[in-house]
Amino acid sequence: MRISHPGRVVYPQVGITKLDLAHYAIAVAEPFLAANGDRPVSLQRFRDTIDGEQFFSKNPPRGTPDYVRDVTVVYPSARSHPQLVLDEPASIVWAVQMGTVVFHPWASRAEDSDNPDQLRIDLDPQPGTDFSDAIPAATELRAVLAEAGLDAFVKTSGNRGLHVFAPIRPEHEFLDVRHAVIAAARELERRMPDAVTTAWWKEERGEKIFVDFNQANRDRTMAGAYSPRALAHASVSAPVTWDELESVDPHDFTVLTMPQRLADAGDPWADFGAHPGSIDVLLSWWRRDTENGLGELPFPPDFPKMPGEPPRVQPSKKVDANWDAAGNRVDEA
Template sequence: MKPVPPAPEAEIVVEGQHVRLHNLHKVFWPELGLTKADLVNYYLQVSPYLLPYLKGRPFIMKPFPDGASGRSYYRWEIPDYAPAWVHRWRYQARTEERTIDMVVVEGLADLVWVVNQACIEMHPWLSRRDDPLHPDVALLDLDPGPGTTFTDALQVAAWLHQLLERAGTRSYAKTSGRKGVHVLVPLERRYSFREVRDWVKAVARRLAEERPHLVTAARTAEARRGRVLVDYAQNGLGKSVASPYSARATRTATVSTPLTWAEVEQAQVRPEQFTLLTVPERLGAVGDLLASLAEGQLLPDVSALGSGASA
């Protein structure tokens, strides 16, 4: 598909659907001179890699109408003006009596439509609409606390990988696109969110016991000072995570990017290396490093995990 121009408006045909695009000339990243058109074109380029991580998942919209440095808000319910062809899923919220229709990005036309709503970031659920109560991935969210760095988060990710690998459990790493690292563990869809959250919490506590100088599972300000938090809280029904290849609303237009475990262990990469401008070329060189994330697996008993990396 041809790149869209940075014009006030354009109409493109995607998968047989006419998608009207607005404000393509609007600058979304002032320091880089990148416009909304650049965002649309990025997602057109990476869509073959991105769409498998969005398809079938309820999608939480997060528009940034004034660009990456402007205000944003979460929007669960698809707006009334959305075209009839945009895929959606009816969700009965536990805290409300009413139902809401959520977007589901099933194809390129859906993706272009949500990006036109100024959704810089992609926020899908950790479960799919055909079985929303059972996630197919567990998330260990590594968040550097005050006094720690992205390099420290990479070290903790490497320790987690070694810990899980000893139990024969596959895991994958990606930058969050901000200051942290996401470690993803693919699952068979047999566990409840509570079971997954409890497992992630137990793994986090296990590593924190072994590496108390750099790792914490506690969310208090005191516990986080000088340590990397292994956060388990996003493992819940209705929670979302920035998908692989999601752009982020940062000053440098970073992208949540999968890493090889060699890159994690060598700890030479930085989030700022992976942007709207660089990730398409990286994908052409290394492909999708998370391709086997779709292959589910059983969770090991935490008591059976070996110890982490040697000091």
């Protein structure tokens, strides 16, 4: 694979070049593909440095080599398009050659893209909180998922938060998995009401850890394991063990340090997927909560209006008289 402009500096603050990113891709290829391969993937690409213009690639661009395949997926709009899939080290290097910095894999496999085989929960620190506040939330979330019969794994987001994943059997489509995530999030919120929130609107979150349930939706992704992030210090979304989580500093995991960490300690997610679980218990919690008056939560603004969804308006700007019980504007009902 020929790397054009190999000396182009992608991370100005730490001097990491495009060729350095290609070498990183090769060094972490095995665990990277174990985590992100055989999945529809969106590529976050940069024309120059991470401080410059960026865009997302989902469809195969012109000139995509034969060893980079694609799969047709259905988006929330109900339209279908081919999306890239990475299967081998050369495909990761090709993506770097195309200016990719961040890799965003789907929660489902290419062969069954409608049914996720991963339950993903994003713990996002809000203003006034930081990474250290996400750690106890992640630990308690692990306990919640264990009670539901799921084996949880954790990684840094590469920024301020944590991502908690659980391998699941691909028996349910995205909406069901979203409901399972909401059920787990609400249970976590009950146990840590002063530290955790499921409030979608920022004005209602306070200084808490937001459990971003909307990352469980179709075509919603987060940076994959071992993916670089477009941050000045070239951080990486790093899988960690639960035992080391209390002492983790996410700034320690970078494009420059991760290859040596893997060489010294191996992949903490090496057995991810060995024992996929069921979301049936979480779905029973969802049904229980629904019967008790806790219904659907807001969807992202680009999604079609969904059944049972509350009004898509900031609570502070909502005029009750303008909305019906189904969350539709009265003049649209």
